[in-house]
Amino acid sequence: MTAPVLTEAALAATRRGQGRRLAVLALLAVAVVAGFVLIGLTGNWEYALGVRFRKIATMTVVGVAVACSSVLFQTVTGNRILTPGIMGFDQLFVLVQTLIVFLFGALALSTADPRLLFAGQVTVMVIFAGGLYRWLFGRRGRDLYVLVLAGVVFGTLFGSLSSLAARLINPNDFVVLQDSLFASFNQVDPDLLALSALLVAGMAAWTVRLTGRLDVVALGRDHALNLGVHHASVVNQALVIVAVLVSVSTALVGPITFLGLLVANLARQLTGTFRHRTVLTAAALLSVIVLAGGQLVLERLLAMNTALSVIINFVGGAYFIALLIRESRR
Known part of the structure; x- marks a missing residue:
């Protein structure tokens, strides 16, 4: 028996569905960011908005860095439970x-x-x-x-x-x-944030250029070589990007161990594809939603001073165990 081949109409419908999911994630990210910025805004608005916008910018930079590095690392290792x-x-x-x-x-x-x-x-x-x-x-x-x-x-x-x-x-x-060992978004130097944003943007642009070849590398080394992709070169470039992104995000706010595992796997599940352009976009949006939404719940709704990384690591750890159990049953 031969594997079923998607027609052009089916492929177009699949991509439209993925596009709608990305649009929903983007709208949800905007809503969460707006909620974090505006809910409970009192006192000096100019000062409060400045502090909150800096926090959101930090979360965005860290979220994109963690999401991209995790997706790339899982692709080059061929393992969805590694970060x-x-x-x-x-x-x-x-x-x-x-x-x-x-x-x-x-x-x-x-x-x-x-x-x-x-x-x-x-x-x-x-x-x-x-x-x-x-x-x-x-x-x-x-x-x-x-x-x-x-x-x-x-x-x-x-x-x-x-x-x-x-x-x-x-x-x-x-x-x-x-x-100092818990990830914190409260007191980030604006100059460091600007430098980190430039570095992450540069690595993200490099990643976008690699997405087509990464789609092939995800098939495995032998398939990539047969299709004319220099597997070792793409893997080395991806590892360099991962090293820079992880170093920048960790040095900026501290380690968030399980965030990458969480958003990378959720992005693949929600989009139903292995095309890196789609998965990377979804993972970055999910990172912003998780970070901004988690901080919103902790600060505004629960009035807690607990570091967000503690909650993320707890949820991510439980998700990691669930992934291990599911993989062991296959």
Whole structure:
């Protein structure tokens, strides 16, 4: 039996359906953003709107970065339950923050120039990723899963070193350190936000240029080579984009472990396609909805000061377990 072939009419209907879903997600994102900006607006409107617009801009930049990096990483690894966090970026961020407090005290962390701290963290994470890629994909090209396993090992090492250093620091400094390890959108430097937006926009533009080839790479290495796509080149470019996006988003607000897993898989389920242009757009819109909607519920409806990342990691962790159970039954 031969596989059914979609007619042009069926294909057009499928794309119209995907377009309608994207339009609904876009309208929902606009509604959530408007609700976050306008609900409970009192006092000095100019000041309040400035603060809220900066938060929304930060959420948008981080959401796009996390969504794009997660979709790309799942494509090149061929696994829907992996995210860039498995490469050890989050643990490296925690290690850098812990070492600063361990060596110089909590005061150094709270009074350091945020631009210098941001540049240092991004540089360290990008160098780590570049060194890992070069080591594993040098002259002797190795399997992509070796990269993932190496990331797991390094992540465990960074986590162990962070735990060791945290046990040796002053208890008061430890409280300050713990507070800095939760993703926060409240006090982001406008200059860093502008720089991050430029970097994310540049990586997003690079990703758009790769979408056609990524659709082919998602079929597997052998199929990609047979169809004339340079698989290794596309994978290396995608990994560079992932490294920059994860480094920028993590250095800007801190780690949000399960956000990428959540929005990448929901985007594929809602759109019903593996075309990267559609999936990436849906994932970015879902990220904005989750971040802005979650912050709206916490701040305006529940009046809670809990870090949003705690809620996202809880929901994302439950979703991750559900994915594992579903995959194991196939």
